[in-house]
Amino acid sequence: MIGLGKMGGNMTARLLRGGQEVVAYDLTPANVKSVQDMGAIPALDLDALISNLAAPRAVWIMVPAGAPTESTIQLLVDRLSPGDIIIDGGNSKWTDSQRRAEMLKDKGLNFVDVGTSGGIWGLTEGYCMMVGGDTQVVESLRPIFEALAPAPSKGWGHVGPSGAGHYTKMVHNGIEYGMMQALAEGFELMRARHELVGDVSQVADIWRTGSVIRSWLLDLTADALLGNPALDELSDYVADSGEGRWTVQDAVELGVPVPVIAASVQTRFYTQQPVSYAGKMLSAMRRAFGGHAVKTIQQPKVEGHVPEVDPLATPGEASTPAGLKGEKQ
Structure with a gap:
């Protein structure tokens, strides 16, 4: 298991509870120590992780989608042997998974994409997994999926070829x-x-x-x-x-x-907008065509600064910044 955050760490714990042997690696040593205390075999780097696995190896990646996943796979390509399996359990885009499967196939490596749902509750409730990849390769990983799922025969399944797992997720x-x-x-x-x-x-x-x-x-x-x-x-x-x-x-x-x-x-x-620009536009248009009252954001007083006056604002119009969109934390 590469990546021992809130998902990868809990998945490692559930695998260990299910009788699986897990070699674990993370950039944060404390995360490795945490799963080591549960029975995982610690790895200080990727070379140590690979050397602790017997062929054919199965390496599960649980790191953020995008560049972190891409770089991790590239680092593994140079270290794995033909017949080994890379599993991406993160939220990668399905088209990336299809591309990666083709790239790894050319190098004799297998790729399985697993759409994983369950969040922080997966440790106790089990993980829902939608699996994409070659049928024979997926079947070889059945014990892993059965240990992670809510029940051996429920909550997971092989949904199609490479990319299907992440597409379904x-x-x-x-x-x-x-x-x-x-x-x-x-x-x-x-x-x-x-x-x-x-x-x-x-x-x-x-x-x-x-x-x-x-x-x-x-x-x-x-x-x-x-x-x-x-x-x-x-x-x-x-x-x-x-x-x-x-x-x-x-x-x-x-x-x-x-x-x-x-x-x-x-x-x-x-x-996600600090302040809605479209909302401001709507306010400006209503004021322009109908002379409607608008709410303005009260600017803080600055020594020596004369605040701008809105010539179209209704005299005495209360400014209520606390009620405006954009009070984000």
Whole structure:
């Protein structure tokens, strides 16, 4: 296992619990020490990792997608032997996985792409894995997948050739975006109608049992709302790691409508803006054609500086920066 962060470290622990022998390497020595204490064989570098594995070797990479994964694979190519297997369990783009599979095939190496879901709960609940690659190679790795999965015969499967694992995970994450957005919007609506629904955390808990929309996401939502339904310690900034964008891009390429997923991705972009320029434009246009009042951002006083005056602002218009989009942390 290369990469012992929150996913790779927990996956190593689950493999060890499942009776697998694991050689572990990470750029951070403390991470290696952590899994060594659980029974993993530590490796100080890639050469040590390779020398501790018997042929045919299986090397699982759990590092960030993009350049880190690409560079790790290139470093392994020069160290592995024909018949060895490289497994990418990160969130790589499926087209990169197809390219890497072809490149490694030319060198006599095997490549398996595994779309891995489960997050920080995978250690106890098991990981959902969508596997792409050659059938015979995937079958040789069955004991690993069975140890990582929620059950040996559930929660994982060989979904197709190289690239299929990461493609399926991409679509999975696009669906996840839409489900999360629907829950978020519904709870925001109930909070706005607070005179009817005084405790949204109670509603979340009710929906967990017997409801058509019961789900693990709802369970996590209910836990997050418990004791703090206002979520006042959180910013409304929501990151995206790429899979939602790729899902929408592929849908456009294929001409397949995905309006819910597309809208949820666009909403994430909006949350990531310090201040919405489009929102400013809308405000400026309403002011220009209708003379409507606008809210302006109050500039801090600077010694010797005379603040600019908005000639079209309504006299006495209150400026409320705390209520503006852009209070990001």
